[in-house]
Amino acid sequence: MEDILQAVERILQNKPLASIQWFVLSQSWLGKTYDEMAEVSGYRNNYIKEVGSELWQDLSVALGKKITKKNLHLALEKYLQEKIGDRENQTQEKLEQESSLEMSRDLSASQIEFPSGPVPLGSPLYINRPPLEELVCNEILHPGCLIRIKAPRKTGKSSLLNRMIAYAREQGYQIVYLDFQEADEDIFASLDKFLRWFCVYVSRQLNLFPSLDDFWDTEMGSKVSCKIYFEAYLLQYIEQSPVVLALNEVHRVFEHPNIAQDFLPMLRFWHEQAKQDQIWQKLRMVVVHTTEIYIPLKLNQSPFNVGITITLPPFTLNQVQKLALAYGLHWAADSEGAKRLVPLQAMVGGHPYLVSLALYHLCHEEITLEVLVESASTQVGIYSQHLRELLSLLQKEPELMLAMEKVIATDEKVELDAIAAYKLESMGLVQLNGNQANVMCELYRFYFSQQLRRSG
Template identity: 50%
Template sequence: MTLEQVITFLKAVDPGLTPVQEWVLIQSWNAKTYSEMAAERHYRVEYIRRVGAELWSVLSAALQIPITKPYLRDLLEGYDLSLVQQQMSESQPPPQSAQMGGFPSAPLSADSPFYVPRPPIEALALACIQEPGSLLRIKAPTKMGKSSLILRILAAAKSLDYQTVSLDLQQADQAVLANSNRFLRWFSANLSLRLDLPPQLDQFWDDEIGSKVSCTYYVEKAILAPLQCPLVLALDEVNCIFAHPEIATEFLPLLRAWHARARQIPQWQNLRLVLAYATEVYVPLNLNQSPFNVGLPLELPCLSEAQVQSLVLQYGLDLKSDAKLKQFVSLVGGFPYLVQLGLYYLQSGMATLDQLLAEAATESGIYRQHFRQLLGLLQSEPPLLDAFKQVIAADGLKLEAITAYRLTSLGLIQLSGNLAAPSCELYRAYFRSQFLP
């Protein structure tokens, strides 16, 4: 067997194979010692040895021969591939009926069968968080799957024995957003609480040195020092602070500074930042202070027709040869939430595909509540509503930058260069019926 065949076999007999297990297998195949692996990725040797022992146990049980690290390659390179293929055939579970998908109102859990990977995004994200002092940026409009991806990233981090914290910045009260000092204290206290560490704000906060220095000192001494292992800190809905310039201009450069400290202070290499946001930053930041021009940027695309088809199969729907499926994908533009909602109604029997397509852009269709939410958001901000009405009336319209960013963050428009158009035919049809005579 080749290394690739061994990995394929392992994934067949153990669907829960983690990225770190696969990495240890590859390194062991290439004769790396556990100590060398640990030094390369900043792991404890005991942890790598434990991962290896679990791997050899799985392989031994599956192949019914004793596998150990020193003889791994010699044994497997000489193993008969036909026997492996037989083992893989025997290991396949019997077909099961499709799982019922829940109503798509929350992020998908890390092990949800209804999560659709968008290669190479997941692999790049998991590789990024394993880099010392890394910063990962995930940008996509609302309801595109940012939070679901974060849950998968954090689950992978936990499998590596990392500590993890996820903070949704939408949870900050208006009173917290009133000034930067209060926000940074809220942020620091939440870190401690999520990690089951005692909050020690008064011990580390000093008005004489300022809130940013106090917050940095707190993260270093009260968070990173006691953990002594990598910490993946995911900040979701970062764009919600863009509307609070005092917070944004203090907190965002602080994140950039923490990322930079990893190059100078080993302890800060344990901090791995993940920032999720819905639009371009529209607060004025010095280029050398912005966290949005460093680190690894990832933008989540809409689902392709093939990806929607895989989701259709997961829902147990027989639409493979139905030309109307293409019509459905074209209508919703591959937006994950719109796709999931449609498939949920089809699987539950509350709508047929013909009915869904006929009524999708109307007040009696399955998207009516979603439309009302969007319409309510637009009506609460008349300038935004007026701008979107212009886009609906005439495609290829140039909008003022902040207006364009905000409409993009809602998923309502897509930009081609500087020109805006409705992001999908569903929105075009519904809002045209609302805005135009």
């Protein structure tokens, strides 16, 4: 009852309860009727009801929901659970901040590497984005699962994938990691050549000798031959442990419709085979790409409407603050520090790479935060090389430059050609809702507006 009294006084903003109110509250909590309260207290029944009615009214106003004698238990228990949850979250955040501060003390500015590529395992510079990490690690345990990780360049896909792979290794799973950026262009010349390369690559990663000719049958076709090779050879000869097939940079396949329109439905078919065939349950697939597929596929053939989809969101202000602490910027530890980070967050929209680059320069004390934000879109700003690289990519494809010009001309979403929209999304320049696009962050709007004015 002491907890209930304290909870009610907190709800009523520390307004102390009169003894009769405390009596009515405690008796109501114990399930007593107003008649029973009147009998043991000596107060009239109507007075007890009036005190109770006023108390429920005050609680209703304070909580923003109707409180009655009947729902008192439910409402207060829910309030207490929420408060306990808030306290646990605050404690966890405090522990994480203290941990970040402790780890950052061990990392001098000279030890912090320039932001490039995936964040190494165990690095304090990796920021969790709950519940993504827990979600992918739980899902990989499911037989025959298919996980899709989708996000633009330099937003943390590979860092998340590496942590999921590390977790799978801890479970004793075998890992096949295939990055399609490694494939020579002529590998995409035909479906048969592509699938044979694919099977050889997977075989080598599983330490098995490629034995394609024993299973490949031109009469049956490449897709069936590939399936038989996995089913009758790779999945048969490995130990009982599951195999994680992690396919990175899959958007490279999108650029070859002659491959994509057969390879992607094949992955879906394998995923569905796991529902009825135990041997396919050993295979867990992870597909990582930067943009939506722009090759038309039938709904029942696309691997992108089955399994689970992980879309990486930008960093929140709280996550930017945690990363700042990991970089050793101790001034960011409190609410005032968070306020100082707001202009940076507004400029780069929580983009993980752009945030990391800013914090890297700040931790080396090369520039102040205010100057960094003010010069961000200029030729002397810290993002100048990154912005020039994006500009160069756009200049090579005039239709993309025209599409980007439409996007930055307005704050509203604009309709774009599907392929142009997806390519811009892949580069991280826009956010998409269908084919409607808006600019990813104000940094890109300012910079490309300046460039278009100069070229105009």
